[in-house]
Amino acid sequence: MTVSKKPDITFYTADTPNGLKVALFLHEAGIPFERRFVDLSAGEQHQPAFLAINPNGKIPAIVDHAAGITLFESGAILTRLSDKYPLFKPDSLKEQCQVQQWLHFQIGGIGPMMGQLWWFLHGSKTRNEEALARYRKETLRLLGVVD
Template sequence: MTYPCDLAFYTADTPNGQKISIFLKEAGLPYEQFDLDLERGDQHQPDFLKINPNGKIPAIVDRKAGLSVFESGAILSYLSSKTGCLLPTTEAESIAVQQWLHFQVGGIGPMLGQLWWFLHASKTGNAEAIQRYQKQSLRLYQVTDTRLSESAFIASNSYSIADIAAFSWLRTWQELKLDITPYPHVRKWLDKIAARPAVQAGLLATNAVSRVTTDRLCATGG
């Protein structure tokens, strides 16, 4: 079977989907995009579960290599290693990128994700849960702000996949009703990342409403 692109990208307009979209644009990789309707349950369909048994986006299929990769952190690491794009040049930088990437995957994503759910998806409301996740989310903003007070980017003085991963979540502070005024380094960093053309293109590409083609997109990153 002939495919238009070697890389298939399964996504939705969420922070985790945006991470991969941004990287694909940064790397200038051609890819075929499949937009999953999460409310309809596309992520639980048998064909997709063969790619990601956990039924979550994002996921990719490297058709040329004959393998699939799921979990956003693993995808970012795989694509960076495969393409050389945003690949650290020293062992120390590699370790730093991985530890801050894991900080996002294990901390920022889960805490901010739970806060979003209790604010916008819960039908019963839970003030105690909202207070807990607000507190934890702001603590993570503080950790990030402290780090950015001593480093131009999260992992080192070079832009990396750790920045992409954290940016897609930390940019949602307004939606999460968080006051990030006390974190000037985070605010400056968010503006710096948001100004990158590839970041803007990556965010746009995951927003199905803004695109003419909503089912599939074979695109080259810019």
């Protein structure tokens, strides 16, 4: 008889870019985890059961049962996972700083600006040319920085 141990990590996610960032890490690192889909369109992220995991009501979030840690914010999760499973973590301090730099650049710049551009392009019921121009310009500027 095979006794399967419950994975250390429970991963709360949905099919969105912030969820995929963590999913990619877990898959690439070969980390066993249990996935719980949060139905964002049904508002599951605002239910008390999920708010107990992330009071900010957003995915992704993880529970690391072995360490007794509940964590939200994709950057904090990725940093924690690369500490726990030392993959994608360079040896040198200089390179570790660069990883953190680009991680924060993504979380603080690319993610929110592209998120707003997406909303004004596809989510909003009205067309707001000023908002579209603002977020398109900033998105292109940020991509220029990456280049």
